[in-house]
Structure formats: C-alpha cells, structure tokens
Amino acid sequence: MSETQERPAVLGRPIPAPAVTLETQAFWDAARQGRFLIKRCQACSEAHWYPRTLCPYCHSDRTAWEESPGTGVVYTFSIMRRSPTGPYAIGYVTLDEGPAMMTNFVGMAPEDLKIGARVRVKFQETEGDGPPAPVFELIP
Amino acid sequence: MSIRGRAYVMGAFEHPTRDAPDKTTAQLHAECARGALEDAGLGFDDVDAYFCAGDAPGFGGMSMIDYMGLRNARHMDTTETGGSSYLVHLNHACQAIAEGKVHVALITLAGRPRHGGARPGGRMAASASAGLSDGAPEQGFENIYGGSTHNTYGMCAMRHMYEYGTTSEQLAWIKVAASHHAQWNDHAFLKDVVTVDDVVNSRMIADPLHLLDCCVVTDGGGAVVVTSPEVAKSLKRPRVKVLGAAEAPRTPMGGRSLDLTTCAAVWSGPPAFAEAGVTPADIKYASIYDSFTITVLMTLEDLGFCPKGQGGRFVADGNLISGVGRLPFNTDGGGLCNNHPTNRGGITKIIETVRQLRGEAHPRVQVRDCDVALAHGTGGSLGVRHAAATVIMEREA
Numbered sequence A: 001m002s003e004t005q006e007r008p009a010v011l012g013r014p015i016p017a018p019a020v021t022l023e024t025q026a027f028w029d030a031a032r033q034g035r036f037l038i039k040r041c042q043a044c045s046e047a048h049w050y051p052r053t054l055c056p057y058c059h060s061d062r063t064a065w066e067e068s069p070g071t072g073v074v075y076t077f078s079i080m081r082r083s084p085t086g087p088y089a090i091g092y093v094t095l096d097e098g099p100a101m102m103t104n105f106v107g108m109a110p111e112d113l114k115i116g117a118r119v120r121v122k123f124q125e126t127e128g129d130g131p132p133a134p135v136f137e138l139i140p
Numbered sequence B: 001m002s003i004r005g006r007a008y009v010m011g012a013f014e015h016p017t018r019d020a021p022d023k024t025t026a027q028l029h030a031e032c033a034r035g036a037l038e039d040a041g042l043g044f045d046d047v048d049a050y051f052c053a054g055d056a057p058g059f060g061g062m063s064m065i066d067y068m069g070l071r072n073a074r075h076m077d078t079t080e081t082g083g084s085s086y087l088v089h090l091n092h093a094c095q096a097i098a099e100g101k102v103h104v105a106l107i108t109l110a111g112r113p114r115h116g117g118a119r120p121g122g123r124m125a126a127s128a129s130a131g132l133s134d135g136a137p138e139q140g141f142e143n144i145y146g147g148s149t150h151n152t153y154g155m156c157a158m159r160h161m162y163e164y165g166t167t168s169e170q171l172a173w174i175k176v177a178a179s180h181h182a183q184w185n186d187h188a189f190l191k192d193v194v195t196v197d198d199v200v201n202s203r204m205i206a207d208p209l210h211l212l213d214c215c216v217v218t219d220g221g222g223a224v225v226v227t228s229p230e231v232a233k234s235l236k237r238p239r240v241k242v243l244g245a246a247e248a249p250r251t252p253m254g255g256r257s258l259d260l261t262t263c264a265a266v267w268s269g270p271p272a273f274a275e276a277g278v279t280p281a282d283i284k285y286a287s288i289y290d291s292f293t294i295t296v297l298m299t300l301e302d303l304g305f306c307p308k309g310q311g312g313r314f315v316a317d318g319n320l321i322s323g324v325g326r327l328p329f330n331t332d333g334g335g336l337c338n339n340h341p342t343n344r345g346g347i348t349k350i351i352e353t354v355r356q357l358r359g360e361a362h363p364r365v366q367v368r369d370c371d372v373a374l375a376h377g378t379g380g381s382l383g384v385r386h387a388a389a390t391v392i393m394e395r396e397a
Helices: A025-032 B025-040 B060-068 B085-098 B139-145 B149-164 B168-182 B196-200 B229-234 B265-276 B293-303 B311-318 B334-338 B346-358
Strands: A037-041 A063-067 A071-080 A088-095 A100-105 A118-124 A133-138 B008-014 B049-051 B075-077 B104-111 B204-206 B220-227 B240-250 B285-288 B372-380 B386-395
Touching (some): A071 A100, B008 B346, B085 B346, B085 B372, B149 B204, B168 B196, B240 B346, B285 B293, B293 B311
Parallel strands (some): A100 A133
Antiparallel strands (some): B372 B386
C-alpha cells in the first residue's frame, strides 16, 4: 500500500485579506461573527451586491444591511488549473435575494461543480489579520 | 454631430518586434508614432492631438507628448478602457476632428510585458494593507478570489456553453482561422497552422479555455494617425474614411440580471452601424478583439453577424478564414497568433482594418473588393466589467 496515497482533488485556495472600506466595514465585522450581510434599498426594495451606501438602482441612500442565509445557485464558474496551490474555482452565485456575486467555490471535486447547483455561503479565514471571506460550498 | 465622413485614418504602423529586451516602453511608443506618421506622409510637428491609455509611461499623455516632442499638441485624451482604449480613442479623435478642433490626431500603444512590464494574465491585485482602504469599491469583494483574464473569460465561455450548447470544438475554429492567416505574416508570434484537435488537446488553463484559446503575450505596439478630410486629401496614401463609431461600458451594476453571455458590443454595435448607414451584411472584413476565442464568438453574435447563441455554428468550418468563409477576420493572425502588444489588442485591430481597406494586406489573405470593414475592441474583463468600441470604415474610391 502506498504511504503517500493521493487525496481526491478538492477545490480551494488560500484567500488574501480583503480590502475593507468605510462603506463595507459592517459587512466584514459581521463576517468575523459568521454572519453574512447584504445591502437592500429601503426606497426601492432591491437587494444589490457588492454593498454600497447609495443604491445602484434608484440611487437612494436609504440602504440597510440585512442578514442573508447566503443560499443561491451557481451562475457560472471556471476552474483555474494554473495555480501553485492546486486548482480552484472562481465563479458567480445568484443569491436567492436576486443579485449575483463573485466568489470561490470550495470543498467539492471539480467534476461535482455544475451551473445551477444549490450552494450555501461559508466563511474562510484569510491571510494575515484579514476578516474571513465568503466562499460557497454545495448544499448536499 | 455625426462623425460620418468627417475623419480619415491616414497612417497606420505595427511595430515589427514581438520581443523587446533592448527598448524602453517610451521608445516603443515613439517608434510606433514615427512609423505611423511616416506611413501617412506627415511629421511630428503636424500632430495637434495625442491619444494614449494606461500603457503609456509616466503622467498620462503629458510624459509622452514631452518625450516625443509633440510641440504642437493642443488636445489630448487618455481614456483608459484596457485593450479597447485605442478604438475609443479613434472615436474620440474623429469627434474632435469633426468639431474642427484638431486636424491630425496620433494614437499610440506600446509595452513590453515579456521584459518587466505588467505581468500578463496575472491575478487581480488583492489589497492586504492594514487599516481602511479607499481604493476601487469592488476590490474587497472581487480581487480576493484569484481572478485572472483566463478564468474570468472562462466564466463567460462556461455560461455560453450552458445556455447555447457552444462547444470547445466550435471555439477552436476561431483559433484555427487566426492561425491560417498568421502563417502568411512574417512578424506573427505564432506562425504554425493549427487544427481543431490541436486546440482542444492543448492543456487546460481555466475551464473551458485551453492554452490555444488564449492570445499571445508580446512586446511591441502600434500607432495610427487620424486626419481631417482636408489633410487627408493632401496626402498620397489611400483614404480610409470613418463612417461610424460607438462605445459602451458593461458592468455587473449591482448584480441584478447578470448576463455573462452578452458583451458591450450589443450596445456599441447598433449605433456604429446606424451612423455608418451599413449593416453587418455589408462588412467585407472584420477585426474582432480576440483576447480569447470566446471574446470573438460573443462579439460576433452581439454585433449581429449571427443570431444570439449561434456564434458556435457561425465560426465553425472555416467561416472566418479569408478566401474560405463568409466573414474574413483578423487576417494578420490577430491577438491569438500574431500580436497582442502589452496585453492590449486594440491598435492592431485598427491597423489590419486599414491594411485591408487599402488593399495592403498580405496577398494570401487580402479580401477582394474590400470596401467596408469593421474594427471592434473589448477591454477590461468580459467576465467582470469591460468596455467596447466599434468603428466602421470605408475605402474612399
């Protein structure tokens, strides 16, 4: 029996610390508590991503944070093969609230990642002192 | 005010180098400028408007105007939309000329990614600096995910395959056509003709894009000279008249209704065709931005050369090969085989269009009776945010 039995390839990669701004500090503070926030406009009721102070649809500044279960479907993805840390998947999730967001899909074999698959957010530690970043895994 | 017929592309020059260990970026810009001005029969002192983008070193256009001694420059524009910048510049140059503000506009692109320039296809820089950032608003939500040109364009191809059944073999035909053209170009970075099998069997870079779905990485550059009708008529070169042009940005804009199978050409194409007074059926030759094979396929659909979703069928079986298919494209070999200087293919798209309209393309790829042609640029990332420009030109008999 081989002593260096290969583990099945699972998608994932180290994530650098995200840039935090005055507008997005609340998102990252919540992320440190494991809560996934999105912004919704109180004037037009539309949710948007990435979070802004001014709604990109009606331009009201009455946007508010709301906690999201972080569920949605895979809109698209690409598996990067040219990576020193192994293959990883970048893609977009269409959140159940409506907006699509860029992310990494993690924890599945490349062949199990499909457009249309249901996924859920999880937070992955980032490098340095950065807050954890939202990534998505398949809902079994 | 329409630009139709109010400006001409009278000078075009593609730097012959594809590998420049021994030249600075500023020098390459100046050599390209000199080449395009000589082609037009003009001099540096004739230039009253200068256009460049982010590849120009130093302080926007001012550093290059100073380096090149453009002492009569009174107008400048440094609009930055990545690889499409130079087609945007061409549109803007025509506008400035049509308004009568300027008469001779110079546009340059140059760089040397093979020798210390910006790392090609590199990951988008992620900020890990301590404290609060005041950078790009999307930075914290995008740049951390390892996006590169390859995998963000790969996301578009993946979705296009899902929605329309597009295949890797169909995408491969775009590279095959480019390679058929590149074999006649002595300066092409890749001159070997490849087959569909070669493309789909090349190593996977970012699913579903293989190595041969990607453009080349080259040093070099190019320049074009745009003039007023009066100046054009005073010159000895064939006159290439600009009939219409338009540009458009396309971004996720809050993430609602994200559609990665449609590109900004869907907005830049129709007004350009309308201004030109022609339709896709009138286009004898097209320079289509080809950072990746998928870029070409989506652009052809969105410019109206075929119905949406039919791009795969349209490009198959050599339909883009000069002398074989219905729409000869990128007869210099394009970014896929010939040249993608400093990771930006915009200027070479204009240059090969000018060659075709003048009848100065390589005889093996010259389109017969090439009277109306189109050049289209895509800059930024198709899979994230990008901007396009479409320019339609005509040979003046």
